[in-house]
Amino acid sequence: MLHELATNAAKYGSLSVPEGCLDVRVWSEQDQVNVDWHEKNGPEPSPSDKGGFGSRLERGLVSALGAEIQREWQPAGLSVLLQIPLANLRS
Numbered sequence: 087m088l089h090e091l092a093t094n095a096a097k098y099g100s101l102s103v104p105e106g107c108l109d110v111r112v113w114s115e116q117d118q119v120n121v122d123w124h125e126k127n128g129p130e131p132s133p134s135d136k137g138g139f140g141s142r143l144e145r146g147l148v149s150a151l152g153a154e155i156q157r158e159w160q161p162a163g164l165s166v167l168l169q170i171p172l173a174n175l176r177s
Contacts, residue, residue, distance in 0.1 A: 087168065088110075088123075090139065090140045090143055091164075091166065095108060095125055095128070095163075095164070098131075099125045099129070099131065100128030100129075100162075100164075101125075101128070103129060106125065106126065106163070107125075107127055109122075110123050114172060117171060117172050117173060118170060118171050118172055119169070120167065120168070121166075121167070121169075122165075122167055122168075123164070123165065123166040124163070124165045125162070125163025125164045126163055127162060131163060131164050151175070153168060153170040154168075154169045155169075
């Protein structure tokens with residue numbers, strides 16, 4: 087999933103322009119792992135209604151790991167919060 091986000095950021099998002107940047111934080115709290123992804127200073131995102139590989143990967147991840155994904159298309163770039171139950175990563 088992170089590879090897919092990074093590929094899209096390099097092609098279309100904040101990593102596709104010299105002034106763009108990416109802030110990724112990973113932490114665990116209580117019984118879940120959180121990944122916070124924020125693209126900054128990139129071109130304005132254009133959410134697509136088309137479901138490509140990333141959409142299928144996201145649905146598979148949510149299903150297989152009981153994860154939750156929140157996406158926000160902000161003017162500065164894409165923000166994603168991925169939350170995965172820690173117990174589901176251990177099995």
